[in-house]
Amino acid sequence: MPAKLVKTISGVRKAVQQVKKEGGKVGFVPTMGYLHEGHLSLMRQARKETDFVVISIFVNPLQFGPKEDLNRYPRDINRDKRLANEVGVDLIFYPDENEMYPQPFRTFVEVKELDEYLCGRSRPGHFRGVCTVVAKLFNIVQPDIAYFGQKDIQQARIIQQMVKDLNFPIKIKVMPIIREEDGVAKSSRNVYLSQSQRESACILYKALCYGKEKIKDNVRPTNVIKKMKEMITKEGGKIDYVELVDWANLKPVNKVEKGKKYILAVAAWFGKARLIDNEVITL
Ligand code: PAF
Numbered sequence: 001m002p003a004k005l006v007k008t009i010s011g012v013r014k015a016v017q018q019v020k021k022e023g024g025k026v027g028f029v030p031t032m033g034y035l036h037e038g039h040l041s042l043m044r045q046a047r048k049e050t051d052f053v054v055i056s057i058f059v060n061p062l063q064f065g066p067k068e069d070l071n072r073y074p075r076d077i078n079r080d081k082r083l084a085n086e087v088g089v090d091l092i093f094y095p096d097e098n099e100m101y102p103q104p105f106r107t108f109v110e111v112k113e114l115d116e117y118l119c120g121r122s123r124p125g126h127f128r129g130v131c132t133v134v135a136k137l138f139n140i141v142q143p144d145i146a147y148f149g150q151k152d153i154q155q156a157r158i159i160q161q162m163v164k165d166l167n168f169p170i171k172i173k174v175m176p177i178i179r180e181e182d183g184v185a186k187s188s189r190n191v192y193l194s195q196s197q198r199e200s201a202c203i204l205y206k207a208l209c210y211g212k213e214k215i216k217d218n219v220r221p222t223n224v225i226k227k228m229k230e231m232i233t234k235e236g237g238k239i240d241y242v243e244l245v246d247w248a249n250l251k252p253v254n255k256v257e258k259g260k261k262y263i264l265a266v267a268a269w270f271g272k273a274r275l276i277d278n279e280v281i282t283l
Helices: 009-021 035-051 077-086 126-141 149-167 188-194 195-200 203-216 221-234
Strands: 004-006 026-029 052-056 090-092 144-150 171-175 239-246 261-268 273-282
Touching: 004 009, 009 026, 009 052, 009 090, 009 126, 026 126, 035 052, 035 077, 035 144, 035 171, 052 077, 052 126, 077 090, 077 239, 090 126, 126 149, 126 195, 144 149, 149 171, 149 261, 149 273, 171 273, 188 239, 195 261, 203 221, 203 273, 221 239, 221 261
Parallel strands: 004 090, 026 052, 026 144, 052 090, 144 171
Antiparallel strands: 239 261, 261 273
8 A cells, every 4th residue: 555645743643543543553754855775774674663654754944054955955755755655654744834833833842961062063953953843743643663863873862862851652763874885874965965076975984984993992082083084084075073972971082981882973064965974883
């Protein structure tokens, strides 16, 4: 059966209530559309683990800064429908802005501290926008399991904290990054890259692999980060950040300890595309 396209909150609620009445488990993948293999891997996982797979496609204005790419963010609902059907999605929630944010809208969700570094530093208000829309989507869809990609690791960690703090009865699963053959992480924003920028962009993953190895070899994080920045800059990337942070509180670290978990994360501009990537390091 092809996925049902539903534009209203009441329509989603009705469909989900029916599934739950029959004892079914609901899996949920929130997206901003322009689906790629990364999204599809989350949907496949949801298909395996739950009875009814809901995805949302909504380019959330609240999480874009005034100078960011809200208007040119890629959109193609027909292509997204086809891809969602191929992986067996049951329902696509495709609301418009008025359905999600009827005016006046005055309530926001903010997770403190975890947004101070990495993307939070260069995108003020971004995670407040993400948490607000995800909290709304969770209330609308009421899934048993929600799936997020490791590529947006800060987002995933913040959502995990939000779910814990606000007692959402939802299990959050963070799934591995899906990469192109040359290591570039799949992203809707890769369409902004020219051919030569696309070739240069694989330096992000190379720098991360280099960095992960050196951190594991106990090389000082400051030296590792300096070298990674040089590698990326040499390929034409304009660095936003290269940071090694503690997995638990997302604070930058200068020294690592055995038995702990860290995230080595990068963000850099290649032309108009701001790309992010990361590796989790367990020592
Ligand atoms: O990761 C994304 O695509 C978005 O941040 C999300 C989770 C769909 C919220 O708008």
